[in-house]
Amino acid sequence: MTTRTAFALDLNENDRDALRTLLDHPVAVAKAAAPSDPREQARIIDLLAEIKAQLSG
Numbered sequence: 367m368t369t370r371t372a373f374a375l376d377l378n379e380n381d382r383d384a385l386r387t388l389l390d391h392p393v394a395v396a397k398a399a400a401p402s403d404p405r406e407q408a409r410i411i412d413l414l415a416e417i418k419a420q421l422s423g
């Protein structure tokens with residue numbers, strides 16, 4: 367099942383840079399968040415890629 371989620375963020379430039387860093391390094395984020403769970407890592411990577419695509423588009 368897919369659920370559409372929308373949110374709005376008020377970010378200053380430093381926060382935007384931090385978000386870009388997270389989105390530009392999804393594998394590192396996934397490994398840090400779920401070091402021993404490859405399935406969860408894959409979900410995190412896919413989620414970050416989707417967020418990056420939505421922000422870029």
